[in-house]
Amino acid sequence: MKSKNSIIKTAKQTIELQSQAILHLSDLVNNDFADAVNLIHQSKGRVIITGIGKSAIIATKIVATLNSTGTPAVFMHAADAIHGDLGLILEDDVVVFISKSGNTPEIKVLVPFIKNAKNKMIAITGNKDSYLGQKVDYVLNAFVEKEACPNNLAPTTSTTAQLVIGDALAICLLELRGFSSKDFAKYHPGGALGKKLYLRVQDLSSINQKPQVSMNTSIKDVIVEISEKMLGVAAVVENKKIIGIITDGDLRRMLSKVDNFASVTAKDIMSVNPKRIDADAMAIDAMDVMELHGISQLLVEENGNYAGVVHIHDLIKEGII
Template sequence: MNTKQSILQTATSTITLESKAIANLSELLTDDFAEAVQLIYNSKGRVIITGIGKSAIIASKIVATLNSTGTPSVFMHAADAIHGDLGLILENDIVICISKSGNTPEIKVLVPLIKKAKNKMIAITGNIDSFLGQNADFILNAFVTKEACPNNLAPTTSTTAQLVLGDALAVCLLELRGFSSNDFAKYHPGGALGKRLYLRVNDLSSQNQKPQVNLEASVKEVIVEISEKMLGVTAVVEDEKIIGIITDGDLRRMLSKSDDISSLKAKDIMSNAPRRIQEDAMAVDAKETMETYGISQLLVEHDGKYAGVVHLHDLIKEGII
């Protein structure tokens, strides 16, 4: 077997092993999972998630997911907790401890301190009979038969299982809260993902110039308008309503067909019934319309009147594409 085949075989084996372990998690779910979700949902405090080693990294990721979906959460490294960070935990907070073995020295020191403070504790562990499992109020079973590591040592399958249980918690809480796309945008205002959820056509078109000519405009006037407004297009407007559109492509086609353009008017070269969009529509809807019809611009309307142009470049600039 050559090197490439060996690499692909190992990758396939890893993915298959982990996917089977993840599928098995659904068989390990108990009422503890549902009760843990309800506990978090009804809590007036935060979720404090802790772990050691690779489990700490997974804890940090779950914290990020919960925070972005409406459940206030804080990461607390288990080693730091027993050296001063235990003060992070407030009276109404719920603690999630993540540990494959459930028997690490840090966990054995930390768990009694949490119980002494009377905070509810949820365990995500691969060993429900461990010290952590025996002392937790709720147990989420993350048992896996084997790590993907050929030596069965490096946390691979086990950390994937922990992460999936964290995702399951987050999604269940999201649904209980009725967390909508608008809520999601509120927590992600700066990224491209958030912009897809809140950015509207008017937010883009209002930054552009507003090219327009009347039906009787000469070809020269059309060319000047398109050039000055720098959008590659002009609307043909009458009584503030869109009658047609002229693009720089229309001008090129006109020149290839006509030797004498001196008598031509905007109405002679415009395209009728151009694609348009309402200014309060979502920017992502403009993107989908442009992709569907293979165009680069859309004319924008407000209350049936011409309101401007949104260009493909606007969407690219804002990260919508």
Template sequence: MKKKLRIISIAKQAIETEGKAILNLANLVDEEFADAVDYIYHSKGRVIITGIGKSANIATKIVATLNSTGTPAIFMHAADAIHGDLGTIQENDTVICISKSGNTPEIKVLVPLIKAIGNKLIAITSNKESFLGTQADYVLHAYVEKEACPNNLAPTTSTTAQLVIGDALAMSLLDLHGFSSKDFAKFHPGGSLGKKLYLRVSNLTSLNEKPQVHPDTDVKQVIVEISEKMLGVTAVVENNEIIGIITDGDLRRMLTKVDTFKGLTAKDIMTKNPKKINNDAMAVEAMEIMDTFGITQILAEKDGEYCGVVHIHNLTKEGII
């Protein structure tokens, strides 16, 4: 039990230490931060982000965030840069160098080379008075009082702070670019979030059979239609207009009420005025309607004409649910 309590205590201390440091970063965001963001925004080049050790790992994540939110970015490892990769930097690129101390040997070698090329240099560092801090054109101050490590050695709080500054930078640029949910979908077409932003009902109805019967279709044929189209439902259509719906559930309820379904037709057992959705609507809207009314299928129409069925399985398969 003592061991568990100690683990819980250490974990809480780490979270509290990092939490306080992150909250303090808001006090360090100043006009220089705004100037750096504005420079990147008006730049015609890319953002090259570099670092060494754990800072390099943080750099790769910031690069990914920038790329996914509309700011072209590339990672360049500081050690590789001084051994041939410096050619990654092009004329109009902005270089961001990440280093807690700002005084590591690789940084001291790399910074003068970047300055010699003539590119603007932005520092993300805990030490504004470091070599990196004094040489950079802009400094994004990522100061932390101490690491979460009890020995104050393992990069923990400092790398978290660097990551948060990177997120703040990316979100500021996102706002300046007017980056919208539609833009996000273009950069994330394969993910479930992207699909929620671009997938339409028509993309799903086109995948399914199109079950339909006439109001005067006998119940036996209704059962055949539902079974063959394998969606557990059929639309009741007259003059290509939806006038009702029949589900597996409707058939089961019918069997509990009658001894024989001879002579019964679709219009006798259908549900009138079923829930419908426009075929051009977003798929996520179909999901919301199904969730609200506790249904597993919804009929789609366009300009008053029947288009097909969206089944909850379609939404599950596409990752919408």
């Protein structure tokens, strides 16, 4: 059994080796990369990404990244392609091959068929002088000195390099398309990520009760209002406008200072100019305000009028936090 120190040393060496290889990739980005990006951007078709073995697995991830950032992409396994799947390639599609060596048998069989169909071809390969590198229109160089595998056999550093090239391709296309956070939300409606991109404050505050009192409301009635609405806070409102806030903390501080509070009203203990947020703001913006000021509730306004309360528990419940 290996010692813990030995395991940690191997892990660090693996990470350092791959990080150095990734850093070296930036020196390999050239005009072919820029031309490939422009080709895909101007294409009327889709991006078909193909590979075999571990490269095929990387291809599926790059396809997913492209689809989620506005570039339609389809995965085609190289082995399946030469057994019937070539039919999914349409006239205007751009085909991207992923292969470390550029000389795998399946790739060498597949390339001539794609070339005969006159589809534009791009290679992500570690060997630009390979059969693949010589046949495609553009080569995205993913060369690495060695694999992280001590035998220099298992695809490790090379697949990391392929993945990074694919990510760089996707981000360049994202910028060319002017792909915004709103666009991103359309493709990611589910889960916490989607909610951060589309959920608005009013979506949360509208389902809460709406605690409010006037300046002359007695402390007894303030306590009842806060207790009944169960948000730990009440807005002090006059003519629909927020003029103050009373929190559980304000009540506790009052009780520690005042012996007889029968004559005390909301205006005597309220905090003026409370933090507030517009109903149409993003829920994630409410979270940022709460974190910045160390508070757990925000009063909500709509067209300048009091519209309710958003609580930190609402954000937690929806997975924003």
